[in-house]
Amino acid sequence: MKAEITINASSGSYKAAVGENIFEEELANYLSQKQADKLFVLIDENVFRHHWKTIQPILSELVTNVHFLQVPEGESSKSVRFWSKTLDFLLNAGIRRNVPLVVIGGGVTGDLGGFTAATALRGIPLIHVPTTVLAMVDSSIGGKTGVNHATGKNLIGSFYQPDRVIADTRFLESLPKTEWINGLSEILKYAAIRDEAIFSEAEIFMEPDLQSMNKKKLIHLIAKCIKIKADIVEEDEFEGGIRAFLNYGHTFAHALEKACDFDTISHGEAVYLGMLAAQELSNLTGADLQTTKLSAYRSLYNFRISKEELSYNQLNEYMKADKKRTDEHIKFVLLNNWQEPEVKTVKDKTLINQAWDAASNELS
Ligand SMILES: NC(=O)c1ccc[n+]([C@@H]2O[C@H](COP(=O)([O-])OP(=O)(O)OC[C@H]3O[C@@H](n4cnc5c(N)ncnc54)[C@H](O)[C@@H]3O)[C@@H](O)[C@H]2O)c1
Incomplete structure (x- = not known):
């Protein structure tokens, strides 16, 4: 089962796909429309540890050269220092404007990678591969990117939309329970502000073993949340009005x-x-x-x-x-x-x- 949502932004439209084992097909489909023979990858260190053996052969099948950089876990990676490191990684390896950056991880890697893509060469193609529930239903959608400053969170950044979002639920297999519950809070937020049915649809999170929850229902729920966020950010892309409801x-x-x-x-x-x-x-x-x-x-x-x-x-x-x-x-x-x-x-x-x-x- 796969769900697809189109998000319309002032810079153009992009698709978010949600499903199980969709990563290779979605990425291949995206790359077939580009002439890139190389890819840059920013990947959360825990996702790397659990999934690189699956991801690496998929990428090597699709392009000749894959450059990757691991992002240490935690909010401290959303820093000017690490942003500068990601720019070094891209520029030292000769990034060109048509070469995509694939960002694989939760909201920390996504916000950092999004800001790197927005600023390298004034903007390179960005693909979000969210690997936490929170990143799937929230942070990968809507184009907010950025890093933290000593005086506060998310104080440096820009609006920059991805070309595509690929939410493959297979990556959630390794997600710790606390992170599932972090995502649940944002799902309940959508229920409170937009969609009453989500209050009961989120009951799948009551499963004692989250990995064995009904995947069809999960995909449906994630897609529903993405659609709500998409509708809100389409109406108010730069947060002048109703986007505030997401807070x-x-x-x-x-x-x-x-x-x-x-x-x-x-x-x-x-x-x-x-x-x-x-x-x-x-x-x-x-x-x-x-x-x-x-x-x-x-x-x-x-x-x-x-x-x-x-x-x-x-x-x-x-x-x-x-x-x-x-x-x-x-x-x-x-x-x-x-x-x-x-x-x-x-x-x-x-x-x-x-x-x-x-x-x-x-x-x-
Ligand atoms: N841009 C936006 O619109 C937006 C919206 C909401 C939140 N955010 C930002 O998102 C960040 C929080 O995102 P988050 O909750 O995804 O946290 P996160 O990126 O820190 O990930 C949480 C933890 O899960 C690990 N992890 C990620 N995917 C995994 C996987 N598949 N398997 C095992 N471990 C995995 C990470 O290493 C980390 O330890 C904050 O910085 C917040 O400001 C941004």
């Missing part, structure tokens, strides 16, 4: 990640807690959302932080410093009802602290 729960989440030094909480865990806080704040500002939709998935999350470690004052300061803020008040994506998001400014600190209670009550 549901994220204002709280980014503050939590910062408070935990991007260490003791993962992005997905923070987004889950952030969505609980956003749900509470929505209810405190006029909505009447039942709380069971997200809490049904609570048992899948193992939080490593305690309530006592969080200072609401500090968290609120971090939210105020968020780069997406445009005035002195904090803007939140809230829900008037499920699937009815709206950006709202909330000035009342008591309400915001009550929202934090809803998240921190989940911690021991």
Whole structure:
């Protein structure tokens, strides 16, 4: 089974394909339209370890020369230093403007590789091969690329669309459970802002052994999420309006990640807690959302932080410093009802602290 979604961007349209064992066919199909006899590959080190023996012969079949560079795991690879290293890798090996860069990994490798492709020779062809659930449903779609700066995450970057996205679920076989759950948070976000049915379709994540989940249902769910993201970014490619809805729960989440030094909480865990806080704040500002939709998935999350470690004052300061803020008040994506998001400014600190209670009550 394979699903295909077309994403229309101002720079042109591109396809995202989702399926099991589709990598070789999709890449061959793409390369048949190019005259490249070589390929550059940026690949996450863990994906390299688990899958290079499968990937390498496929690439060698398709082109004469394959140059590859491994990206060490972790957010620290999304740095100016590593970006510069990837440019050295391409330029020292004589990259030309028609030679594609194939980026294989999660959101870290994808954001870094996307920015490298955007900046090398002012833009070379980019193919995303996302290998985490989060990268498949979110980061590989929509063209946001970039690296971090000492003063904050994703502060250096550009919008740069890939030529193709190939989401082959076979690569998920080696994905650790915590990373599946990170992706689940973004899937639940799509349910909250756009598609009620996803709340029940995501039940496949309740399987005790995620590797044995129904692949057809997984592919269907990933494709559905890609389509939602595609629809939103098509309408608002450069984030002037509704693209902000994709940040549901994220204002709280980014503050939590910062408070935990991007260490003791993962992005997905923070987004889950952030969505609980956003749900509470929505209810405190006029909505009447039942709380069971997200809490049904609570048992899948193992939080490593305690309530006592969080200072609401500090968290609120971090939210105020968020780069997406445009005035002195904090803007939140809230829900008037499920699937009815709206950006709202909330000035009342008591309400915001009550929202934090809803998240921190989940911690021991
Ligand atoms: N560009 C966007 O629109 C966008 C959207 C959301 C998030 N992001 C960014 O994405 C990043 C997070 O992405 P992520 O959650 O994919 O994290 P990640 O890239 O760090 O990957 C998570 C972990 O999984 C490992 N891994 C990846 N694929 C694997 C596989 N198939 N098998 C085994 N291990 C594998 C990695 O080595 C890493 O240890 C953040 O930097 C975030 O800012 C970007």
